[in-house]
Amino acid sequence: xxxxxxxxxxxxxxxxxxxxxxxxxxxxxxxxxxxxxxxxxxxxxxxxxxxxxxxxxxxxxxxxxxxxxxxxxxxxxxxxxxxxxxxxxxxxxxxxxxxxxxxxxxxxxxxxxxxxxxxxx
Amino acid sequence: xxxxxxxxxxxxxxxxxxxxxxxxxxxxxxxxxxxxxxxxxxxxxxxxxxxxxxxxxxxxxxxxxxxxxxxxxxxxxxxxxxxxxxxxxxxxxxxxxxxxxxxxxxxxxxx
Numbered sequence: 001x002x003x004x005x006x007x008x009x010x011x012x013x014x015x016x017x018x019x020x021x022x023x024x025x026x027x028x029x030x031x032x033x034x035x036x037x038x039x040x041x042x043x044x045x046x047x048x049x050x051x052x053x054x055x056x057x058x059x060x061x062x063x064x065x066x067x068x069x070x071x072x073x074x075x076x077x078x079x080x081x082x083x084x085x086x087x088x089x090x091x092x093x094x095x096x097x098x099x100x101x102x103x104x105x106x107x108x109x110x111x112x113x114x115x116x117x118x119x120x121x
Numbered sequence: 122x123x124x125x126x127x128x129x130x131x132x133x134x135x136x137x138x139x140x141x142x143x144x145x146x147x148x149x150x151x152x153x154x155x156x157x158x159x160x161x162x163x164x165x166x167x168x169x170x171x172x173x174x175x176x177x178x179x180x181x182x183x184x185x186x187x188x189x190x191x192x193x194x195x196x197x198x199x200x201x202x203x204x205x206x207x208x209x210x211x212x213x214x215x216x217x218x219x220x221x222x223x224x225x226x227x228x229x230x231x232x
Contacts, residue, residue: 047223
């Protein structure tokens with residue numbers, strides 16, 4: 001069974017940093033592209049970042065580019081999101097999501113339960 | 122404002138059919154890029170319902186179906202059940218933004 005489990009969320013002050021982790025199991029992590037998707041309170045889903053299976057290709061949403069860094073460790077079957085210079089509008093539940101597509105922009109077939117990040121003084 | 126436009130809410134009685142629309146533009150759906158649909162219950166992980174415009178993952182009932190035409194797509198749910206009450210999102214890729222995009226979400230109420 002595919003499992004994705006996020007951790008690392010919490011309360012942080014504006015301008016602060018936080019690192020999210022996503023532990024994957026039940027599939028060959030190194031064969032899949034991965035993403036972070038977030039949902040702010042009362043809002044819809046928003047794609048945040050993408051990383052290919054080998055980490056050779058990385059994309060960011062305009063809203064986080066230059067502040068967030070996605071990475072992965074295939075040996076540990078783990079995905080990460082380093083979030084710096086956090087703003088109040090980054091407050092959201094952050095989900096890691098697997099992309100099973102090959103060679104064209106894809107979709108998200110498995111999701112974690114999410115990790116809440118709250119940016120507030 | 123979302124790149125993909127969905128109605129904020131739809132409703133239907135048990136057993137009825139409802140459709141949820143998703144309208145994009147020439148840089149996403151109209152460019153031939155695929156549309157995918159998700160069901161999301163509060164506090165739960167989103168669930169993939171339809172991928173590649175019309176395909177259902179294993180385990181998703183055939184009461185759920187997808188279609189696409191031009192710059193729009195639709196999700197149809199037949200035989201409405203109370204546990205279909207959830208938020209539904211369409212998703213695609215936008216070539217102008219170079220990123221994945223979601224609709225604003227549609228809240229389904231089963232009357």
